[in-house]
Amino acid sequence: MSEWRQRAAGAVEAEFEHARQGGEWSMLGPLRRTVDGEHLVDLRGRRVRPLLDVRCSGPDGPRQSAAVPVSAEYHHGLLWLDDVGPVPSGCDHVWARESTHADLLARLARGLRDLGAAPLADRLAHGMLDPAGQDAYATCFVPGVHLVWGPPGSGKSHVAAEAAAELARRGSRVLLVTSEAAATRASLTAVSDPERFALQTDLAELSEVERHLRDMDDELRDYDHEAFLAAGRRIENAQRAAALETDFARLRERHWQRARELSEAREALGLATRTHDRVAGEHARRAEAKVLTQQLTAVEENLAGIRERSRHRGLLSRGRRADREELRAAEEQRRALVARIEDCRRRVTTVSDDVKALRAAVDEAGTRADEAERAESEVRAQLDLVRGELGRLHASGIGDDADHRYYADCLHRNLPNLHADREAVRERGRHRAALRGRFEERLWWIGERGHELRCGDESWWWRSEAVVVTTMDGLAAAEGDFDVVLVDDAGSARLCDVLFAVGRARETAVVFGDLAQPWPQVVPEWLEQRADVRQWILSTPFSHCGILTPSDAHAHPGCAVLTGQYRVGPAIQAIASDIGYTALLAAEGRHTDVVLLDTAGEPVERAALVGLIAEDGGAVLVPSEEQIAGWRDVLRDTLGVDVGTVGTVTGHEFPTVVLDLTGDGWYDRVRSFISGIARARDRLYLLADLGAVRSAPTGTPLGAVRALELQGGLQVRRLGEVLIPRQRQQSATDWTVTVINREPADGTIPG
Secondary structure: OOOOHHHHHHHHHHHOOOOOOOOOOEEEEOOOOOOOOOOEEEOOOOOOOOOEEEEEOOOOOOOOOOOEEEEEEEEEOOEEEOOOHHHHHHHOEEHHHHHHHHHHHHHHHHHHHOOOOOOHOOOOOOOEEEEEEEOOHHHHHOOEEEEEEEOOOOOHHHHHOOOHHHHHHHHOOEEOOOOOHHHOOEEOOOOHHHHHHHHHHHHHHHHHHHHHHHHHHHOOOOHHHHHHHHHHHHHHHHHHHHHHHHHHHHHHHHHHHHHHHEEEEHHHHHHHHHHHHHHHHHOOOOHHHHHHHHHHHHHHHHHHHHHHHOOOOOOOOOOOHHHHHHHHHHHHHHHHHHHHHHHHHHHHHHHHHHHHHHHHHHHHHHHHHHHHHHHHHHHHHHHHHHHHHHHHHHHOOOOOHHHHHHHHHHEEEEEHHHHHHHHHHHHHHOHHHHHHHHHHHHHHHHHHHHHHHHHHOOOOOOOOOOOOEEEEEHHOOOOOHHHHHHHEOOOOOOOOHHHHHHHEEEEEEEEEEEEOOOOOOOOOOHHHHHHHHHHHHOOOOOHHHOOHHHHOOOOOOOOOOOOOOOOHHHHHHHHHHHHHOOOOOOOOOOOOEEEEEEEEOOOOOOHHHHHHOOOOEEEOOOOHHHHHHHHHHHHOOOOOOOEOOOOOOOOOEEEEEEEEOOOOOOOOOHHHHHHHHOOEEEEEEEEEHHHHHHHHOOOOOOHHHHHHHHHOOOEEEEEEOOOOOOOOOOOOOOOOOOOOOOOOOOOOOOO
């Protein structure tokens, strides 16, 4: 291996050691859908690395949710997605596997160390160029390693493409390295698999159900179904209690009435009983008479026995006197009994009818008392039941005004029915999570299969039968060696990258570039102190060969020069010349309107400027990446306008360019400023404070704008005016310059 390869690889590896190591997946941005139904992600202002795999997934990454593999094509800051199919609702972000800067550095270091015989790269590494042809086009057919310099708009890319096509027709195998491939041909194709679309449809349906569930959850966020049911129960308790209290009052009144009736019935029964008992005592004489009658019978029998015994006694019998006395006593007893019997019989006859009546009255009063007692007992039992139910209801809770308001609000918002619907959906989808997991895993592996199929066919380069077109980032994917290597747009390319490309050439290597392009950069910046980094990374192929100015290019035998210019008008040329870049010549017949939009030191309403460039497309250029976000927000729906720094906006030419000079961030970015103004074909808007322009020092970008104003070649408009360019008028200065064109003014390449 030649020594330069070791040193160049060592410089690249030094940068690699400090390069940020990204994750496997990086988020490109939110998925957007246009009114035409197309899907895209806005990457304007971002440095896009080669994309290896693109998927639509959730904000947490492809492995955390469904990951839909999609086809993608990058064009002017927008990544357009194709073959998207049904997208689950959660897949609202675009993720990509992309070659990180660290990956590219590692690949470049390996490529430099593994580079085989490369005599053309060896010559370029030592700053030795072979004699160029008569012009740039002819140089592409001259064996050896050559440089081609041309100012912006001189047709370098067209010459390289035309030469590549002609070389291919002559049978050469050509490698064309160009930045435009990234802008116009970067594409990635997803696997076209019917199962994938079926899975996406199933996942979309599941996601729709889950989205519906989330919507219902949102609506029910402050709804407590148990609280609603409890409030309903309390309201029912209150309604039931109100009805029971009415019944309770009625039953209590009835109970009082039945109690009075029972008391009256009992009092009547007692009176009847007492009356009956009193009369029944008189009626007891009948029994007494019966007893007395029995006693009378015994007395009469005793009297008859005494008389019979007295008849049989003699007159002189000593017992005769005792018999007379006994007889007298028996007769007296008989008379008393007869008198008492007659009295009892008389009294019994008198009250017999009264006892019967009183007995009936007592029975009737008893019956009434029993009925009153039963009625009172029934009412008392009902009253006790109502009293117990009221106690239970009050113990359970009685609805108040707050319950009524809450219950009515829930019904008004239909929350109970919505809750029932949600529970029904949940019940039907108890296995939804497991089903989603299986679908997502299967979809993931379909995407992985597509990624594996693409691994040997990287998407950032394309080939025809004899021409391979790629970018610096995709050099490693271009297999084999080539007869001719053409490197376009290498004015700001790092020397190590160009050497790796030139090392693939067997016969001819031609490097095209513009000296006005920004210088290469290295991260971190302190690596600039290393000699090998300065030599192999921070140098361009032109500076490495001692070509720093247009005059150097004209004087170097190994460098062909493109003198024609087909894009910019005299005003752009004047601005560049005032800064010191005299190589930018005005195209014959070309006029570029230059309009200064005076902010007057006030904050800029960017949205008001969108209409200036929306019709024919264009670009907004800012000096630093910090200013991109504000412009990208206002250009969100203006997809035909690119925005970014000179290094991130792809494309050499735009009908309209807006250059944001409000912060004068171009003061130390003169080369970027020149590259920016040279991209405007028809009109260039300079957004700046007129006061700052008029006080700017000579030799600065704002100073050059001031000089153009003094020469009368600049239109000045206030942002408060209607932002439509005024009719172009003939300037006081004659801007017509005659040049020899290789390319017509309309930008086409002659055959």
